[in-house]
Amino acid sequence: MERLTGGEATVKTLELLGVKTVFGLPGVQNDWLYNAFYDHRENFRIIHTRHEQGAAYMGLGYALATGEPAVFNVVPGPGLLNATAAMATAYALNAKLMCLSGQIPTKAIGRDLGVLHEINNQDDIISSLTKWSGRANSPSQIPSMIRQAWQQMESGRPRPVGLEIPMDILAATEMVDFESNIGRPYSPPIDEDVVIDIAKKLGNASSPMIFVGSGAQGASQHVRAIAEALQAPVVGYRTGMGVVDARSYLSLHQPAAKELWMKADVILAIGTNMRVPMQKWIAKHKPSLLRIDVDPTSHEKFSTPDIALTASAEQALPILRNHLEIHNKKRSSREEELENVRAVWKKKCLVLEPQLSYLKIIREELGEDGIFVDELTQIGFASRIAYPVYNPRTYISTGYMGTLGYGFPTALGVKVAKPDVPVISVTGDGGFMFGVQELASAVQHKIPLITLLFNNNKFGNVQQMQKNDYGGRVIASDLHNPDFVKMTESFGAQGIRANSFEEVRQGIQRGKTVDVPTVIEIPVGDMPSVDQFR
Numbered sequence: 001m002e003r004l005t006g007g008e009a010t011v012k013t014l015e016l017l018g019v020k021t022v023f024g025l026p027g028v029q030n031d032w033l034y035n036a037f038y039d040h041r042e043n044f045r046i047i048h049t050r051h052e053q054g055a056a057y058m059g060l061g062y063a064l065a066t067g068e069p070a071v072f073n074v075v076p077g078p079g080l081l082n083a084t085a086a087m088a089t090a091y092a093l094n095a096k097l098m099c100l101s102g103q104i105p106t107k108a109i110g111r112d113l114g115v116l117h118e119i120n121n122q123d124d125i126i127s128s129l130t131k132w133s134g135r136a137n138s139p140s141q142i143p144s145m146i147r148q149a150w151q152q153m154e155s156g157r158p159r160p161v162g163l164e165i166p167m168d169i170l171a172a173t174e175m176v177d178f179e180s181n182i183g184r185p186y187s188p189p190i191d192e193d194v195v196i197d198i199a200k201k202l203g204n205a206s207s208p209m210i211f212v213g214s215g216a217q218g219a220s221q222h223v224r225a226i227a228e229a230l231q232a233p234v235v236g237y238r239t240g241m242g243v244v245d246a247r248s249y250l251s252l253h254q255p256a257a258k259e260l261w262m263k264a265d266v267i268l269a270i271g272t273n274m275r276v277p278m279q280k281w282i283a284k285h286k287p288s289l290l291r292i293d294v295d296p297t298s299h300e301k302f303s304t305p306d307i308a309l310t311a312s313a314e315q316a317l318p319i320l321r322n323h324l325e326i327h328n329k330k331r332s333s334r335e336e337e338l339e340n341v342r343a344v345w346k347k348k349c350l351v352l353e354p355q356l357s358y359l360k361i362i363r364e365e366l367g368e369d370g371i372f373v374d375e376l377t378q379i380g381f382a383s384r385i386a387y388p389v390y391n392p393r394t395y396i397s398t399g400y401m402g403t404l405g406y407g408f409p410t411a412l413g414v415k416v417a418k419p420d421v422p423v424i425s426v427t428g429d430g431g432f433m434f435g436v437q438e439l440a441s442a443v444q445h446k447i448p449l450i451t452l453l454f455n456n457n458k459f460g461n462v463q464q465m466q467k468n469d470y471g472g473r474v475i476a477s478d479l480h481n482p483d484f485v486k487m488t489e490s491f492g493a494q495g496i497r498a499n500s501f502e503e504v505r506q507g508i509q510r511g512k513t514v515d516v517p518t519v520i521e522i523p524v525g526d527m528p529s530v531d532q533f534r
Contacts, residue, residue, distance in 0.1 A: 006139035006170040007032035023055040024073030029102030032170035050437040056086030061413025069096040077117030087129040092401035096153040103166040126162035133162040139174040147182040154185035157295035203327035205266035208232040214239035215271015217392040222317035238397040246388035256345035278302035355382035370422040375407030377428035378527040405434025442517040450511035484521040494518040
């Protein structure tokens with residue numbers, strides 16, 4: 001046991017858990033936390049940002065790129081509120097993100113005294129965006145509470161967690177014990193009889209299909225092996241893309257799989273809710289549904305499955321592979337059939353120009369392991385149904401939350417996590433300006449992210465809907481923009497304007513040679529919408 005401040009107890013616990021990077025902003029309620037970070041500065045990289053949303057989004061990007069817990073810190077009240085869009089996005093994406101929030105003095109909480117940064121029921125706000133939250137009421141509680149938060153992130157369905165530490169607790173000193181009785185991360189026990197039932201059902205299927213989401217990212221090799229044994233196409237949308245290499249004939253984008261769904265007799269869903277098929281396709285054809293998901297509440301979100309196994313894909317799929325070897329019938333290759341499906345879909349997508357040409361350049365320049373971060377822009381929308389992803393966690397998406405402006409700061413966190421691979425963020429002029437101030441952070445911390453900024457001087461998707469769906473009622477969607485190249489250069493970053501596909505490629509190549517961020521402005525007009533494929 002040691003006599004430590006609450007700030008020292010916090011920092012030492014994070015250090016013992018292996019945390020080396022923290023995203024955040026200091027402030028008066030967190031003074032004693034940052035004093036401790038200073039004293040342990042040789043063990044941490046503190047990425048301080050220009051806005052709390054930037055800290056939270058960067059933490060999100062770090063967590064999504066690695067699959068490991070990430071930590072961000074903010075002051076209470078307005079600081080926390082600024083971070084909540086990122087926390088909501090992390091919740092939607094099943095990200096292991098820890099919000100370490102300051103809090104006003106303990107004696108003032110809940111009294112409505114007008115203390116600096118006081119808001120009502122801050123703990124309720126945090127709990128609504130996390131799977132676990134708590135408040136430390138003494139320095140001695142901090143290690144066990146942080147470990148409990150860690151256990152929650154690593155147990156079952158991963159989602160963000162939150163811990164409040166009041167400013168007086170960070171400053172107080174107390175004897176602190178770092179031995180914790182918090183147990184190992186929890187995984188549901190596997191019912192092998194259910195696994196056998198799934199193996200038998202799959203083994204007898206004539207036209208099986210597999211759908212994957214973020215819950216399958218850590219079991220990619222097993223998904224691929226099962227798909228090959230069954231000759232079953234694997235469908236991923238957003239977070240499931242890359243679980244099976246897009247170059248495999250077994251890999252399909254979600255819209256391309258609709259016709260096969262209508263012929264399928266058995267569907268295996270791994271770590272995904274399959275929102276679109278379960279809300280739209282199933283009305284026309286209802287195959288036998290098998291589910292493997294670590295979250296038992298997911299099984300019956302939209303329809304009751306024939307067989308449901310509550311388990312992590314990492315633990316369940318190796319067992320399923322073994323039983324499938326016993327129960328799987330002999331199968332011939334479906335390569336010709338599925339390559340034809342892929343070719344038909346590729347031909348349908350040809351109307352998505354110039355998006356496809358930009359995506360082709362990005363794919364080629366990223367190489368085998370580079371990471372693509374999407375955004376709510378026409379390039380991002382097209383990427384969800386046409387971009388080839390080779391590996392898990394190399395395509396980062398906002399998921400169902402659809403958080404405009406998340407892309408650029410999230411991509412900065414991805415690049416911090418993966419400094420040795422190229423990372424490209426695509427964004428529109430509207431979304432980019434939500435977090436433009438983080439260019440300063442990226443220059444200061446030497447984060448060489450490459451951003452392709454497609455500039456049409458409008459909230460393009462909004463205006464497109466106003467024109468096409470609402471009789472041309474165009475309002476509040478035209479934008480006045482700065483000179484993005486000059487603005488980028490004023491931050492000390494590399495600004496490039498590209499007026500052709502080749503100039504885009506050259507700009508990306510130039511971005512790989514510097515240690516500061518690169519923003520490539522690409523003037524564009526209206527682009528064809530992916531809505532035509534719904």
